[in-house]
Amino acid sequence: MNDxxxxxxxxxxxxxxxxxxxxxxxxxxxxxxxYGELTRVFLFDRGGRPVRNGAPFEVETVRHIxxxxxxxxxxVNSISEAxxxxxxxxxxxxxxxxxxxxxxxYLADLVGCEVFNRxxxxxxxxxxxxxxxxxxxxQVKPANGEGELLVPFVKAICVxxxxxxxxxxxxxxxxxxxxxx
Numbered sequence: 811m812n813d814x815x816x817x818x819x820x821x822x823x824x825x826x827x828x829x830x831x832x833x834x835x836x837x838x839x840x841x842x843x844x845y846g847e848l849t850r851v852f853l854f855d856r857g858g859r860p861v862r863n864g865a866p867f868e869v870e871t872v873r874h875i876x877x878x879x880x881x882x883x884x885x886v887n888s889i890s891e892a893x894x895x896x897x898x899x900x901x902x903x904x905x906x907x908x909x910x911x912x913x914x915x916y917l918a919d920l921v922g923c924e925v926f927n928r929x930x931x932x933x934x935x936x937x938x939x940x941x942x943x944x945x946x947x948x949q950v951k952p953a954n955g956e957g958e959l960l961v962p963f964v965k966a967i968c969v970x971x972x973x974x975x976x977x978x979x980x981x982x983x984x985x986x987x988x989x990x991x
Contacts, residue, residue, distance in 0.1 A: 817852070818907055818918065821845070821879065821900040826893055831886035832871075833895060835879045844908060845872045845879060853898040861898055917946055917963070919973040925950050925961065926979050928969070933980065933987075934959055948978075959987060 821835040837845060848869045853861040868884040881900070886892055907916065917939045925933045925948070934950040940960070941947075948968075950959040961967060961980055970979035 816904050817854075817901040818904055818916075819899050819901050820848070820851070821881070823853070823881070823895055823898050823900060825896060826889050827875070827880055829889050830882070831888055831892045832880050832882045833892050835881050835900065837879045842874070842879075845881075847908065848872060848902070851900050851902055853895060854901055855898055861895065915971060915973060920948060920963075920971070920978065923973060923976045923978050925959075926977065928979060928981055933982075936978070939963065960989070961986070 819838050821837050821839075823833045823835050825834050826832065827834050839845070850866045850868055852864065852866055855861055867886075869881065870884045871880075871882040873880050883895075886895065910916065920936050921938060923936045925936060927933055932953045934952040936948050937951045937958075938949045939946050940949060944962075946963040947960045948963050950961055952959050961982065967980055967982065968978055969981050970977070972978070
């Protein structure tokens with residue numbers, strides 16, 4: 811089984827639906843149309859361990875019922891079989907992520923990128939991101955090691971983004987660096 815970093819979580823299974831093995835899921839993608847493209851997924855328990863010894867699950871159907879995502883896997887045909895899958899995470903291999911349009915980025919690809927200001931000064935390295943309802947915030951570990959820096963991931967601030975070269979150039983508003991100290 812591959813290392814956890816080689817997977818992308820696309821949904822979390824919650825509770826069963828009906829008697830034929832369907833499960834409600836919380837989608838982790840901002841684009842709902844992507845779920846209809848799923849054909850094969852892998853499930854991981856809360857501890858990050860693969861379910862069914864890492865064997866893939868074939869997606870039989872994906873649909874929305876009253877605005878909620880519902881998944882059905884081939885071979886999971888009863889409520890008891892579905893109950894065993896509750897609270898698992900649905901993942902796909904990293905290389906199977908759908909390509910993004912020009913100028914869009916997967917937030918996970920920004921982790922590890924160095925963040926520079928326009929003058930070329932290293933501000934720090936992206937550790938993770940947060941989504942609180944507004945634009946995503948990149949959590950940056952400052953180069954000086956003091957505290958953390960939350961950088962809004964918007965075009966007006968993150969003016970150059972190059973995940974391939976692990977680099978982001980940010981034009982920080984005045985006072986943002988001091989906000990989290």
